[in-house]
Amino acid sequence: MAKFISSRKIHTYLMQPDLVQLKKLATQIRRDIVRMVHACQSGHPGGSLGCTDFFVALYFHILRHNNQFAMDGKGEDLFFLSNGHISPVWYATLARSGYFEVKELATFRQLNSRLQGHPATHEHLPGVRVASGSLGQGLSVALGAAQAKKLNKDNNLVFVLMGDGEQQEGQVWEAAMYAAHNKVDNLIATIDYNGQQIDGPVDKVLSLINLKSKWESFGWIVNEWEGNKMESVIAALEKAKSQTGQGKPVMNLMKTEMGYGVDYMMGSHKWHGVAPNDEELKRALAQLEETIGDY
Amino acid sequence: MTKYTFTEKKDTRSGFGAGLHELGKQNENVVGLCADLTGSLKMDAFKKDFPDRFFQVGIAEANMMGLAAGMTIGGKIPFTGTFANFSTGRVYDQIRQSIAYSGKNVKICASHAGVTLGEDGATHQILEDIGMMRMLPGMTVIVPCDYNQTRLATLALGGHIGPAYLRFGRPSWPIFTAPDRPFTIGKADKMIEGKDVSLFACGHLVWQAIEAEEKLAAQGISAEVINIHTIKPLDVEAILESVQKTKCAVTCEEHQINGGLGDAVSQVLARFAPAPMEMVAVNDSFGESGTPTQLLNKYGLGSENIVEAVQKVLKRKKA
Numbered sequence: 077m078a079k080f081i082s083s084r085k086i087h088t089y090l091m092q093p094d095l096v097q098l099k100k101l102a103t104q105i106r107r108d109i110v111r112m113v114h115a116c117q118s119g120h121p122g123g124s125l126g127c128t129d130f131f132v133a134l135y136f137h138i139l140r141h142n143n144q145f146a147m148d149g150k151g152e153d154l155f156f157l158s159n160g161h162i163s164p165v166w167y168a169t170l171a172r173s174g175y176f177e178v179k180e181l182a183t184f185r186q187l188n189s190r191l192q193g194h195p196a197t198h199e200h201l202p203g204v205r206v207a208s209g210s211l212g213q214g215l216s217v218a219l220g221a222a223q224a225k226k227l228n229k230d231n232n233l234v235f236v237l238m239g240d241g242e243q244q245e246g247q248v249w250e251a252a253m254y255a256a257h258n259k260v261d262n263l264i265a266t267i268d269y270n271g272q273q274i275d276g277p278v279d280k281v282l283s284l285i286n287l288k289s290k291w292e293s294f295g296w297i298v299n300e301w302e303g304n305k306m307e308s309v310i311a312a313l314e315k316a317k318s319q320t321g322q323g324k325p326v327m328n329l330m331k332t333e334m335g336y337g338v339d340y341m342m343g344s345h346k347w348h349g350v351a352p353n354d355e356e357l358k359r360a361l362a363q364l365e366e367t368i369g370d371y
Numbered sequence: 372m373t374k375y376t377f378t379e380k381k382d383t384r385s386g387f388g389a390g391l392h393e394l395g396k397q398n399e400n401v402v403g404l405c406a407d408l409t410g411s412l413k414m415d416a417f418k419k420d421f422p423d424r425f426f427q428v429g430i431a432e433a434n435m436m437g438l439a440a441g442m443t444i445g446g447k448i449p450f451t452g453t454f455a456n457f458s459t460g461r462v463y464d465q466i467r468q469s470i471a472y473s474g475k476n477v478k479i480c481a482s483h484a485g486v487t488l489g490e491d492g493a494t495h496q497i498l499e500d501i502g503m504m505r506m507l508p509g510m511t512v513i514v515p516c517d518y519n520q521t522r523l524a525t526l527a528l529g530g531h532i533g534p535a536y537l538r539f540g541r542p543s544w545p546i547f548t549a550p551d552r553p554f555t556i557g558k559a560d561k562m563i564e565g566k567d568v569s570l571f572a573c574g575h576l577v578w579q580a581i582e583a584e585e586k587l588a589a590q591g592i593s594a595e596v597i598n599i600h601t602i603k604p605l606d607v608e609a610i611l612e613s614v615q616k617t618k619c620a621v622t623c624e625e626h627q628i629n630g631g632l633g634d635a636v637s638q639v640l641a642r643f644a645p646a647p648m649e650m651v652a653v654n655d656s657f658g659e660s661g662t663p664t665q666l667l668n669k670y671g672l673g674s675e676n677i678v679e680a681v682q683k684v685l686k687r688k689k690a
Binding site: 147149150154156197198205206207209210218220221222224228247250251258 | 469
């Protein structure tokens with residue numbers, strides 16, 4: 077449970093949210109995502125919507141973290157987003173977790189904002205520990221942070237999320253080899269396995285063939301689960317936590333649907349990096365109840 | 372008149388190895404990462420005495436840069452070690468995003484830079500690395516001249532905060548600076564006073580510049596030799612002070628004519644004190660196999676080439 081979250085900036089009923097509240101949070105964050113992307117007419121709604129349940133489960137139930145942000149993250153779990161283009165879901169989750177004011181989401185992708193198109197540390201946005209966006213780099217960084225935790229005798233965990241198209245980057249497999257060889261077992265990686273990338277289905281662009289057997293053959297513990305059901309996400313992340321400390325890194329292949337929660341965005345790669353227009357925004361918001369309150 | 376001689380030759384990479392080992396003793400947050408070149412980078416002593424803080428990453432340089440960036444988040448001070456080509460060109464995007472843009476305290480330590488790598492040939496003789504690294508915002512770029520200075524530069528990096536690139540080499544090279552000669556990052560080192568021409572040099576070519584100074588003195592030309600061991604941040608004040616006196620300059624570097632020390636100095640002169648200037652550098656070409664001395668001569672980087680460049684710039688000064 078998110079026991080280190082300060083109550084200062086968070087509505088009290090979110091302190092230990094139950095399943096109903098987690099689902100309400102996910103719906104609200106989906107609204108945030110669509111509104112953020114609509115406001116600046118750019119950004120990546122598809123993957124953000126598909127990963128919303130994961131982010132909510134992670135930040136409001138799984139991670140031991142502190143929203144009074146410290147870069148070194150000593151004594152807490154860390155999260156790294158490697159597929160940085162789904163920044164809307166991360167920013168909305170961070171804001172709803174109390175890392176910064178929710179109203180700052182309105183500045184997304186605008187001049188002088190801390191909410192850059194892709195996550196960055198340069199503007200000192202609380203919650204972000206490394207820049208990401210150029211794909212394939214996040215797993216390596218997470219591994220470095222995990223190794224540092226071991227050196228510091230810090231028993232907390234490091235989490236990282238990657239995209240499935242991102243698995244086409246060679247650096248991912250350098251990191252995969254390193255992690256297993258060095259028994260980096262304080263790390264939980266997750267792949268957003270939605271089967272879509274910019275130019276089309278991953279299977280058509282450059283097939284991953286059998287991704288599960290690839291990671292298994294690289295020496296990882298591999299779990300496969302459904303990423304758009306809150307119950308399933310929580311259970312799967314709890315299970316992954318129980319698999320740490322056993323001499324192997326842990327990989328989750330999380331099956332999601334790009335655009336989940338907005339009917340016309342689902343089932344296609346079309347909404348990877350396209351913003352809805354005014355009419356489309358209305359249609360999206362009609363499907364996503366305002367549960368906590370818009371920014 | 373200051374004179375420099377040497378009784379011993381040693382590779383600059385060994386200066387790095389010695390410095391890193393000392394740093395390991397001084398600061399338990401110092402960690403070493405190496406991509407299957409531990410012996411070549413002279414990191415064996417560090418590995419032996421601090422096995423828990425040494426990370427063998429295999430032939431996977433992109434991952435090494437990411438690992439190093441991540442380790443800084445836990446307060447570590449990572450020193451990465453591989454050849455200069457694999458430290459820069461191969462991993463430019465990893466350095467750019469995960470280290471430079473993210474402001475991470477990673478020290479990228481690069482051996483076998485330039486043509487003096489020798490027989491391995493052009494695939495390994497990177498001559499573009501200074502340019503690539505100095506273009507990155509916030510990156511410190513250091514190119515020490517001999518064993519002693521490389522050791523001092525490594526030690527200085529232990530206390531420096533922010534991303535840095537340390538470039539050194541493979542061949543045995545004269546040790547002509549004292550082991551306790553002051554070294555400050557960003558502060559140029561005036562080796563020889565002169566009045567007719569300023570020689571700004573870095574790395575191995577500081578020695579060639581000192582040899583050239585002696586040859587020029589015999590011709591009645593007084594050359595000032597300044598070791599620009601830190602290419603970025605550049606000691607603009609030292610450059611301007613020297614050129615205001617000599618009214619002309621020659622830069623000397625084991626790097627492409629584009630992007631390196633010569634470019635950095637010419638920017639300063641063009642903006643603040645226009646003066647005739649020549650560049651001793653590799654003229655837009657790749658290297659090849661050969662001995663270090665053969666290659667320095669073939670690619671126009673020897674002391675004779677510096678003397679010729681001085682004669683040329685002096686004619687322009689008089690014109």
